[in-house]
Amino acid sequence: MRVSKMVILIYVIILSVLFVGTVFSSDKEKELKAIGKMRLRELTSRAKVALDKKYPGENWEKYKFPKFVYISDAVQTGYKIAFKNPDLLAKFPCYCFCEGMGHKNLAYCFLEKGAAGGNFDDHASTCNICFAQAMMAFLWDEMGATDAEMQKAMKEAYGK
Structure with missing residues (x-):
């Protein structure tokens, strides 16, 4: 009798773990899709909060961003993400068709040669696809x- 109770208990535990994993996976997938569908204002707000949380008290002025970075909160947030996370953005193609400009990946839209420490590329300052992609990638990475x-x-977000 004890053996069968133990077997049942183990079976219940295994099923519980599998069920919780499935629920988490489903919740994660929903959040991924929700971020991909966010309007720019909400995306910017969420990304700014996540940046402040990841880099509390960061003195952004020390990076001497060019004037074009300060066009809007969304642009500024995108450039901050790119500067701090160029390797993350390098994982993504840009969906704005800027390959003709020599951009090999999303990091190139913000940073000359796709790397922090050099000059900034002004392309992303006028392209809502670029800075939206940067914010999505950052939020997904943070989750x-x-x-x-x-x-x-x-x-899925860009239908390609």
Whole structure:
């Protein structure tokens, strides 16, 4: 009798773990999609909060962003993300068709040669696709999404 109770208990525990994992996965997928569908104002607001949380008390002025970065909160947020996370943005193609400008990935839209520490590229300052993509990628990364999940969500967000 004890053996059967133990087997049942183990079975219940295994099913519970599997069910919780499925629910979490479903919630994560919903959040990925929700971020991909956010309007720019909400996306900017969420990304600014996440930046402040990740880099509390950061003195952004020390990076000497050019004037074009200060066009709007969304542009400024995108450039801050790009400067701090160029490797993250380098994982994504840009969906604004800027390959003709020599951009190899999303980081190039913000940073000359796609790397922090050099000059800034002004392209992203006038392209809502670029700075929206940067904010989405940052929010997805902060929630713990895998590269594959982020790639899939980005493709779904831009229909490609």
